[in-house]
Amino acid sequence: MTRSSPALDVAHLPTVAFTGRSPLWWGAVGLIAIEASMFALFIASYFFLRMRVDVWPPPGVNVPRLFLPTVNLGIMILSCIPAYLASEAAKRSDPAGMKLWLLINILLALITVAIRWQVWNSLNYTGYSNAYGSIVFIILGFHMFDYVAGILASIVIVAALLAGHAGEQVRKSVDFDSYTWYFVVAIWIPLYLVIFVSPLVPKR
Amino acid sequence: MQSALLEPKRVQLPEASASEDLAELERAWSNPRGIIGWLSHVDHQSIGKRYIVTAFIFLLFGGVEALLIRLQLARPENKFLGPDLYNQIFTMHGTTMMFLFAVPVMEGMGIYLVPLMIGTRNVPFPRLNSFGYYLFVIGGIFLYAGFLLNIGPDAGWFSYVPLAGPAFSPGKRVDFWAQMITFTEFSGLIAAVELIVTVFKMRAPGMSLDRIPLFVWGMLVQSFMVVFAMPAVMIASTFLLMDRTLGTHFFNPAEGGDPLMWQHIFWFFGHPEVYIIFIPALGIVSSIVTAFTRKSIFGYTAMVLSLVATAFIGFGLWVHHMFATGLPPLGASFFTSASMMIAIPSGVQIFCWLATLRNGTVRITVPLLFVFGFVFIFVLGGLTGVMVASVPFDLQAHDTFFVVAHFHYVLIGGSVFPLLGAIHYWFPKMTGRMMSETLGKITFWVVFIGFNLTFFPMHLLGLKGMPRRVYTYQPNLGWGALNLVATVGAVIIAIGGAIFIANVIISYKSGEMANGNPWGASTLEWGTTSPPPHYNFLYLPTVNGREALWSRSDDDPVVTGVRTDRRESLSTSILDARPDHRYPLAGPSIWPFITALAVTFGFIGSVFKGSLIFYGAGLSLVALIGWFWPRPSHNEQPERVEKGATESNDQVVARS
């Protein structure tokens, strides 16, 4: 086996890449596509159920005021800024920046969770009341699950950073965390419109 | 900057360096030993083979159930199985075949073959991949454990509410069904994302989009369909489970819910599901036809476009399962046209294969025989499919044995025949040994004859008015003779299955040894040894044509500079596959298995008590931290070799 063949030497290529160049980014896109189709189907189910009845929401259901949910949405959108700055810090390989911005992100997120809890408690129906309650609560619940999962992931990453890890895996994770966070916030906009705004539009 | 990279340098690869690389690769890619080690495997070959073997075991179970169904229906008023057991068995049969066999086996083929075919070392997220496998196998075991404990689901594989709802399906039977869906869909989605990213980012340099093998295109398109279709069934099963265990009202018409919503969501998944099973099979057929005609498939672009078109149209057909629910006629005619339209891309593929066969030089081998069987059976099933797309005829055929015949022609013809061909075709690659051609030919003819004997009479039964899912029928209806013929056919298929299993076992033990490329085929997986080493290729290949191995010359470069002392591969750009960066791959880990157990605890627990899902989530979080917590060995330093954990080098070298 004498080997004298041309070779494509890639030794000098980097081992980390971000955004569209990175397989991890595409993995996140896949995850986001799955979640997005789930939420799209929730919305479709919501309107399917709405279409089937004459009065929507059903009599006796109080739709919450728009104020708190809207403020909450504002804070959520705001929380994307520290997420973005954290991911930029990750690209620069700047552990202090990652820590700082992630912590701010987590703080803002926790505030929104508290406000949400307040909103939930103000609803006078539950998932067991009727089909309206069921669909609204499953949307709220699923999004909350995603949201909390995102926060927990950030907390774990911060813990890793505090423990002194700042290698390529952690940097990739911070980056990954940022775009999943954008998604979780972005998908809330249509959900907010469906749950809090659409009931204000009278059904014919 | 990067395009300069494509200019290869001529370097000497002295034997010494090659064997040094070889030794390092062997060490970096060896799998740990023992039970824990076995559960830690993350290489795509192990996971792919596990998927395939597990799925075939489920095929065996599903087949036995089919046989029991046929025995019960062999004669009128048969008392062999009572209605309760019969309903469980036909539900288990459908569920097993759809969720535990057809989709996983195709995904297993993809996970095994795609990285080899596109010339990389592993899928990009190896641990996630093994996590997906564990969820699948646990979901399957869960369902069958339930069945053996008399908790077998009994509302049909599409569990129409209200029959499957809390009031008409007491106990945990349908809950087990619904939660099994969650397990298998998780695993399906994971495999889909793996495959998409593998195909997008891990292709060998030079394998631009228009050089991707058709099988890989098939897996890519299938994975996209999975990503958009499977969330629907997860949602549907979650709704169902919540209605059943928590008392929500998604499907309760009394409180504003709607039973038809179940059908819409389920079939929004359920129809694409058929194409999820069938599109990889199209890829298999293309591979086999190429290999045995020694010719590129005629009309590569048309083939790819028709795959994509099938996927798109596949999402617009779901309502044709609901023609009898009393839809507005305008809507129905839209879905009729869409359902007929999907025959066009399928037709294009068939015509292109036939053109290839006609123009090429055909070697008739067992895999190709299965392709002929595929064309014969699938065309017939496709034509009956066009028939039932017509609303008026469907109103007669729907939910009768005509439809049973139709979808078995499409699914067995369109998917199982290519799959059996694929096993005969890729067996030498997977095991290093050839399968017996003689036994293979016998398998083909026995299965082919048995299949047609079983399912052709069902068309007539359906037209004579026999509804599906009846556990018995009365003698004066005149269905007895045809049913008996079908049962005889089923027994013949079972004999064919036994011959196939015997062939696999005999060939695995003592088949003729296979060289790297026994068929003289063109795709990259045939460019390495049989079976391939754990790292797939000593040097990652480059590609300069559609039929990679046929267009390859000694002057074509191989990739060097990817680290061999740890698991690493090359990531390339999406469109034209230029080298982009070196991509470190995760090594063996037990954490995916532990995480799967934690998730299992939550999923199974929540069937019995809703709040357990939160405990499961907590456990999963702990497991995930264990999984993802950064370890130095994973990053900059070379992989540590665990003591005594490597396979002995001699062994591996001897094998390769």
Place this chain on the structure above:
Amino acid sequence: MSFATTKSTKLAVVLTPAILCQCGCRGIQSALDPAGPQSRSISGHWWLLFWVCTVVFVLVVGFMLYGLWRSKIQTPNDAPVDPAKETRTTWYVSACVVATVVILFVFLVASLSTAKTIFSKPGGKPLEIEVTGHQWWWEVRYPDPDSSKIVVTANEIHIPAGQPVHILLKSADVIHSFWVPKLQGKMDLIPMHSNSLWMQADFPGVYRGQCAEFCGHQHAHMSFLVIAEPLADFNQWRDQQIQSGPPPADPVLRKGQHVFLSSSCVLCHTLRGTTASATLAPDLTHFASRHTIAAGTLSNDRASLERWIVNSQGVKPGNKMPPNDLNPEDLQNLLSYLGSLK
């Protein structure tokens, strides 16, 4: 030669449907043995689909075998690609695709026009019948503005021959599907949804129907009969069904009625003219005029009825009728009484 070919072709054309019909078309529940305009229209549509698809199938498989044979005798390995041949192949393939599109278009048009026929409201004032699906039997009701003229029966639908009927479909529990293959395609009965279909029997006769959507344990034993009669006979039947049953004439029947009214029977069944008025199970007012018991499971004779009453679960496991442990005398009296309910 040519004569022989035409003759054998003709023979084949004549024989194939005949053979198919022998094993495929006949039957009390066969979709290809139509007895009304709707079903006949569908069946005509089917034969169009069948013949065209058969031709396509033969062509494709024939071409596959021909291609195989051609390539076997062709020039051996690795002949250089001949561009003219490639172009020719492109043309062939395109022609096949165009043919596919044309055929599908024809099918689509045929399908839409058939759909129009079977869904459109026929002329004349149709008879309305309400059918409600229960696990596992059919409630049949002939509505009338005058509530004393409402007819309620079960598992048997009488219709006048040669006249369209409009069937309104409802469900009391799970989804069922109403299907009389010889008269019309099927339609689902869905809780809280109302569906309906048109059908017509051209000639007097008995047409069997069956539930076509899986609905639980006894989905297999959920059939019914459609009995088409000349209009006069139908009207006579209807008038007779409107009446409540006559009081029992002799002591045996009186005892039988007493057994009925004092046992579990009354909890589920109605006998108009008595205190039994529960609607969970079939109305038995004119029970003896029906042809079958238990939704087509048994024929309506004394022995079968005895079997059914004593041990219905042995006949139709899982059905909602409890077994009845009556003493022999009561049982015989009850059987006589039920047998008298013409």
Place this chain on the structure above:
Amino acid sequence: MSTMAISNSKVALCIGVLALSLWGSCCRREQRDFRATAEASQLAQSLPDSQLHPGGATNVAGPQNPFQGNAYAITEGQRLFTAYNCVGCHAHGGGGIGPALNDKVWIYGGQPGDIYESIARGRPNGMPAWGPRIPEYQIWQLTAYVQSLSEGEPSIASPARGDEISPSSVQPRGENNPK
């Protein structure tokens, strides 16, 4: 290798034990008992006369419900509860003319035997005696359902809600229990 064999057999043993215990708990819940013989469906025989008074002792071990924990029987009981018009007085457990059944307050005792007796023989102030009309096994099914309303039956065997057609009749389980 031998250690592996040992651990394999241990695993197998554990799985076996687990399977047996699962079987024990599941076969009762999942059985579909179709009462295939007439003897099984005699009309109700009264139980020994012991607790016919309001406030009768509930701790005395009475006869066990043969359908204890059986999901099919509970659902059948639910169907019969509507079918035999128990809802007319008791609504869907919430009470009306008759007492509420979805609380832990029992006037005539909450043991299966007491409930059986109440259905079979009736109680003063309006509860009719169903014994002469309803087969014994159906009374036990009703008993099981009535017990499930107050969580006297395991929740994994009880339906989460009904699928009634008339909207007013729907009252999900647990509505009265604060969550």
